[in-house]
Amino acid sequence: MLNRHHQPLLAGALAVVGGIASQWLVDASPRVMWMLSWLPWLLLPVAWLDSRVYRLNKNSLMVLICLLSYGVIQLRLQAPLSNPDIELQYWVLGIVTPLLLFLADLWPESERFRFSHGAALLAVIVGGLEWGVIVHGEPLHLWLNQWVTVIGGYPQPWVLTLWTALLLGLSMLLHYRRRQGGDSLILPSLVAVLFSLACFDVPAMSATIYTALGGVCLFLLAQHSYNLAFCDQLTQVRNRRSLEASLQRMGQRGIVAMMDIDHFKAFNDRFGHDVGDDVLRLVAQQLETVGHGGKVFRYGGEEFTIIFRSLNRHACIEALEEVRQSIAQYPFMIRGQEEGSPQRITLSIGMAQWRQGAETSEQVIKRADEALYQAKQSGRNCIRVDQPPKRPQRRRAA
Numbered sequence: 001m002l003n004r005h006h007q008p009l010l011a012g013a014l015a016v017v018g019g020i021a022s023q024w025l026v027d028a029s030p031r032v033m034w035m036l037s038w039l040p041w042l043l044l045p046v047a048w049l050d051s052r053v054y055r056l057n058k059n060s061l062m063v064l065i066c067l068l069s070y071g072v073i074q075l076r077l078q079a080p081l082s083n084p085d086i087e088l089q090y091w092v093l094g095i096v097t098p099l100l101l102f103l104a105d106l107w108p109e110s111e112r113f114r115f116s117h118g119a120a121l122l123a124v125i126v127g128g129l130e131w132g133v134i135v136h137g138e139p140l141h142l143w144l145n146q147w148v149t150v151i152g153g154y155p156q157p158w159v160l161t162l163w164t165a166l167l168l169g170l171s172m173l174l175h176y177r178r179r180q181g182g183d184s185l186i187l188p189s190l191v192a193v194l195f196s197l198a199c200f201d202v203p204a205m206s207a208t209i210y211t212a213l214g215g216v217c218l219f220l221l222a223q224h225s226y227n228l229a230f231c232d233q234l235t236q237v238r239n240r241r242s243l244e245a246s247l248q249r250m251g252q253r254g255i256v257a258m259m260d261i262d263h264f265k266a267f268n269d270r271f272g273h274d275v276g277d278d279v280l281r282l283v284a285q286q287l288e289t290v291g292h293g294g295k296v297f298r299y300g301g302e303e304f305t306i307i308f309r310s311l312n313r314h315a316c317i318e319a320l321e322e323v324r325q326s327i328a329q330y331p332f333m334i335r336g337q338e339e340g341s342p343q344r345i346t347l348s349i350g351m352a353q354w355r356q357g358a359e360t361s362e363q364v365i366k367r368a369d370e371a372l373y374q375a376k377q378s379g380r381n382c383i384r385v386d387q388p389p390k391r392p393q394r395r396r397a398a
């Protein structure tokens with residue numbers, strides 16, 4: 001499941017690859033370098049296509065920016081930077097690429113990325129670079145030099161590295177401030193750009209780092225498709241399909257608890273569906289704190305399931321009781337009514353233990369559901385436990 005530490009970890013892994021590559025590539029054979037130079041042409045378009053299929057607009061935009069940037073490096077900017085035009089293009093690329101990536105990250109995910117946006121992007125990158133060539137040295141170089149002599153002339157990679165690192169730091173801050181994070185590519189993309197600029201004179205460095213970035217993009221996309229298949233999109237806990245897979249893996253042993261939010265229909269009717277959704281998210285979040293190794297799933301609607309591998313009934317009941325109380329005591333403030341008194345949400349819980357060898361997962365869920373029904377009948381906001389499995393009777397010694 002995606003979590004917010006995934007992206008920084010992948011960005012860190014990419015930085016390690018960049019660090020190792022900067023040493024290793026110095027002695028790499030021309031054949032290896034030739035192969036590496038082709039890999040981003042293969043991986044990045046696949047990542048772009050996949051992002052489009054999954055409607056990950058931000059990601060597709062970022063992959064496109066990286067692909068364009070790699071194209072410019074490959075087709076126009078081979079090291080060493082031999083004349084002022086190339087130096088200028090390197091500078092424009094170094095300023096524009098991280099800035100575009102940063103802006104793409106601020107792009108609202110709901111906003112569809114259209115071909116007109118792609119064309120505008122292409123115009124900014126290529127136009128910016130061509131502008132350097134058309135104006136050809138004289139006035140632009142003179143003007144720019146006035147400003148950049150202070151920092152030692154403009155082909156200085158460290159200035160661009162610092163600029164990219166600054167945007168990387170800002171993006172990291174924004175990443176951790178978001179409520180949900182993990183599926184955007186901003187941090188790995190900026191790390192790739194940073195290495196391609198900072199180690200520009202290392203042969204095949206951009207090819208290597210953009211190949212690694214392509215791998216990271218595809219890995220994140222694979223994770224995203226796993227998330228779509230096995231994770232509930234509203235509450236971000238595991239979904240019913242994941243529950244079925246987990247029950248099969250448990251091998252007909254363990255404890256299953258079914259739970260249902262009390263009077264949820266009335267809550268929805270009174271405060272609206274959106275507030276109802278907030279309640280579902282909050283309940284899921286609280287349930288995730290359950291102890292004793294419990295795994296939380298959304299069974300459907302306002303019903304959740306927790307499964308324990310443990311056979312210790314008392315420990316499981318204690319863990320469930322703790323979570324039930326924490327939800328009942330949680331002061332839930334309604335959106336837009338922060339001044340009013342908090343609402344209380346309660347759960348009814350039914351628990352059943354697997355009768356070893358004799359039951360299917362549907363049967364044990366059914367018994368947990370029956371116990372849940374008893375909890376509802378007993379006034380709600382409580383736990384009811386199905387009868388424990390009978391111990392096999394010992395034979396008396398003759």
Ligand SMILES: Nc1nc2c(ncn2[C@@H]2O[C@H](COP(=O)(O)OP(=O)(O)OP(=O)(O)O)[C@@H](O)[C@H]2O)c(=O)[nH]1
Nearest residue numbers: 260261262263264265266268273274276277301302
């Ligand atoms: N907001 C929101 N509501 C949902 C969702 N899924 C199911 N519901 C609502 O959950 C409510 C379930 O109501 P009931 O099954 O009648 O149960 P209840 O009102 O909780 O009553 P008891 O279970 O008897 O305490 C219905 O109003 C559904 O519309 C969802 O994803 N979001």
